[in-house]
Amino acid sequence: MTVTTPRTETAAETSAAPSVEFDGRIRNGRLDPGVIRRDFPMLTVESHGRPLVYLDSAATSLRPQVVLDAMDGYYREYSANVHRGIYEIGERATAEYEAAREAVARFINAPDAHEVVFTRNATEAINLVAYSWGRRNIGRGDAIVLTEMEHHANLVPWQLLVQEKDGDLEFIPITDDGLLRQDVFEVLLRLKPKLVAFTHVSNTLGTINPVAEMTAAAHAAGALVLVDGAQAVPHIPVDVQAIGCDFYAFSGHKMLAPAGSGALWARRELLEAMPPFLAGGEMIREVHLRRSTFNEIPTKFEAGTPDIGAAIGLGAAAEYLRALGMDRVHEHERELVSYAFAALDREHGSVVTYGPRDPEVRSGVIPFTIPGVHPHDVAQVLDASGLAVRAGHHCTMPLHERLDVPATARASFNVYTTTADIDALIAGIGEVKRIFGE
Ligand code: PLP
Secondary structure, eight states, X not given: OOOOOOOSXXXXXXXXXXXXXXXXXXXXXXXXXXXXXXXXXXXXXXXXXXXXXXXXXXXXXXXXXXXXHHHHHHHHXXXXXXXXXXXXXXXXXXXXXXXXXXXXXXXXXXXXXXXXXXXXXXXXXXXXXXXXXXXXXXXXXXXXEEETTOOXXXXXXXXXXXXXXXXXXXXXXXXXXXXXXXXXXXXXXXXXXXXXXXXXXXXXXXXXXXXXXXXXXXXXXXXXXEEEOTTTTTTSOOOHHHHTOSEEEEESTTTTXXXXXXXXXXXXXXHHXXXXXXXXXXXXXXXXXXXXXXXXXXXXXXXXXOOXXXXXXXHHHHHHHHHHOHHHHHHHHHHHHHHHHHHHHHHOTTOXXXXXXXXXXXXXXXXXXXXXXXXXXXXXHHHHTTEEOEEEOTTOHHHHHHHTOSOEEEEEOOTTXXXXXXXXXXXXXXXXXXXXXX
């Protein structure tokens, strides 16, 4: 079945009708997190008897009521399979699912919603490219260029591919302040790689990479470009046409949407030329006992029953963020990052932070270590005060090797984060130092 464009009003359209002030969430052109926080039921939860201070949005974000309502609406009112039932609720499910795809396409400025493939998460989106495009296009001696700051999701699939195909991986190193070494990238491009794959925003360093410039350079050298957008879509405006890349992968659960939702955007001609990734129902056109033909894109890549409720939730999240305005979201996080660095420097000069200090190339992720205290102990003491931060290698073990630390603690922000949350973190770090000594 081909994708239908719904004409009825859908959950994605009604969830957050954009208005200048968006019902008070925007004040004088800036986000008002005090108002925005009321959208997030999780922020009324207590942790260890204290109000929850959630500073782990880079691991997964909280979800606003409109997203919960969109999912709930699917399960309560039209809980049918998609692209199958020719009865009213089945048609509504299909319409809402495809409207969610349209909302995601609008959110990243994709030229055509048919180029948006729903996946479970960024990991699955990258694996889809590695298995489908990669196995057909990478051969013996072919190079793939990655970076030292990649999440394991944009590293391990390529390791498996080059091991199988006898290809090579090359890595763009980072500078001491967490930027990609563009001079080395230029040299690596002389190897004529088939693919360059890099993260838009580092989940560990917070670095915002110059993806449009890097894409142009890679294309000039004849490579295709995959951008891992998992940490970009929640925090900065993303326009895949302006970036000019070939593949853009991201997860829903970091951008206020349910876990189990995500997407791969790719240029139409690439998707059309790529063989299926998973096979079974829905992705086929005709099946005979010994051969089959395949559906049009994007359905060719959506075998089996998808997570319909999660996709509808993703559409609602994309519309909610669009109504807030991603420029405003970015500005809000820039202010939080500057506030946090100033407070850390003032109150806790001994705390070591990683990644660039320039707020122009930095998103709302701050990894830190306290000399002499293991990051797990830091997280545990903070937890006792109701603060949730992540400690560990954040799925970037090679990057931690480069930084020469086994682990870091990481505080990360989102639209609902306030300066009061950062004040709580600063006080919590004071408590860690009091317990463990300076
Ligand atoms: N890429 C980056 C930069 C990430 O931060 C993450 C998750 O933390 C992923 C990929 C993988 O996301 P998921 O686990 O949702 O597939």
